[in-house]
Amino acid sequence: MSKIFDALRKAEQTSTIVEVTPEASIDPAATAQPRRERVVETEFGYLANSIQSCFPSSSFGRVIMVVGCAPREGCTYVASNLARVLARSVGAPVLYMDANFHDPSMDKEFGVRQQLGLSDVYSNGKPRDLSTIIQPGDTEQLFALGTGSNRVSPAAFFSSKQFEGILSSVRKVFRYTVIDAAPLLKYPDPIHLASRVDGVVMVVRYKRLKRQVIRKGLELIESVDSPVLGAVLNRRKFSIPDLIYRMVS
Numbered sequence: 529m530s531k532i533f534d535a536l537r538k539a540e541q542t543s544t545i546v547e548v549t550p551e552a553s554i555d556p557a558a559t560a561q562p563r564r565e566r567v568v569e570t571e572f573g574y575l576a577n578s579i580q581s582c583f584p585s586s587s588f589g590r591v592i593m594v595v596g597c598a599p600r601e602g603c604t605y606v607a608s609n610l611a612r613v614l615a616r617s618v619g620a621p622v623l624y625m626d627a628n629f630h631d632p633s634m635d636k637e638f639g640v641r642q643q644l645g646l647s648d649v650y651s652n653g654k655p656r657d658l659s660t661i662i663q664p665g666d667t668e669q670l671f672a673l674g675t676g677s678n679r680v681s682p683a684a685f686f687s688s689k690q691f692e693g694i695l696s697s698v699r700k701v702f703r704y705t706v707i708d709a710a711p712l713l714k715y716p717d718p719i720h721l722a723s724r725v726d727g728v729v730m731v732v733r734y735k736r737l738k739r740q741v742i743r744k745g746l747e748l749i750e751s752v753d754s755p756v757l758g759a760v761l762n763r764r765k766f767s768i769p770d771l772i773y774r775m776v777s
């Protein structure tokens with residue numbers, strides 16, 4: 529763990545590190561709430577609060593990108609749960625935007641069939657009304673926008689004027705837009721996206737990637753001057769049994 533924290537040193541100075549335990553390690557007897565809800569409310573609550581404190585009252589919506597350095601770090605898990613908790617806590621509309629064209633997750637995450645999405649907004653020459661494309665999410669005040677059915681080059685798309693137009697439209701309607709990005713060191717497009725957002729949350733899966741890899745990801749984000757708001761140490765496992773941990777913590 530110390531290696532990961534060392535690698536996240538720079539981010540730590542100005543941002544928050546939240547630890548997320550695997551759902552399976554939560555004791556269901558400890559609460560009447562289902563496991564999933566408990567994880568979402570307690571652990572993502574810290575992250576949601578920190579993000580809100582980074583953006584005290586502002587008249588336009590904020591766009592947060594959630595990203596991991598490699599696939600399966602837990603980016604979709606964190607982005608979707610962060611969006612759910614923000615929607616519950618801010619009392620204003622929140623958008624989950626799936627921006628991973630290489631491995632779209634909106635249908636899996638929200639149980640909606642992939643329909644029109646980001647790539648279809650400008651596919652007919654004239655822009656479509658976003659409200660006809662955005663889907664309701666599984667939580668009050670939560671909405672979701674998928675990648676869509678039109679084939680695009682993601683890097684060019686995220687750098688385009690059209691995408692800038694989409695972001696300015698969602699900023700007017702949604703208090704927060706949480707973007708689920710493709711892995712930072714596997715594809716070039718997330719860095720184009722990073723330069724357009726108000727802040728980045730880095731997801732680091734516990735004991736998986738080497739610290740040099742994580743540092744490279746952080747440096748890439750810094751290279752486009754996008755602030756790292758926080759880091760999530762995902763799937764953190766406790767080295768002492770859960771019961772003892774609860775007694776001493």
Ligand SMILES: Nc1ncnc2c1ncn2[C@@H]1O[C@H](COP(=O)(O)OP(=O)(O)O)[C@@H](O)[C@H]1O
Pocket residue numbers: 548549550551552596598599600601602603604605606762763
């Ligand atoms: N903290 C967690 N607890 C339980 N399952 C998790 C957790 N983080 C990720 N997963 C699961 O691990 C898998 C990969 O995570 P995912 O979020 O899809 O990764 P990525 O988007 O980075 O490729 C998914 O099945 C997801 O549900």
Ligand SMILES: [Mg+2]
Pocket residue numbers: 603604605628631633708
């Ligand atoms: Mg994903």
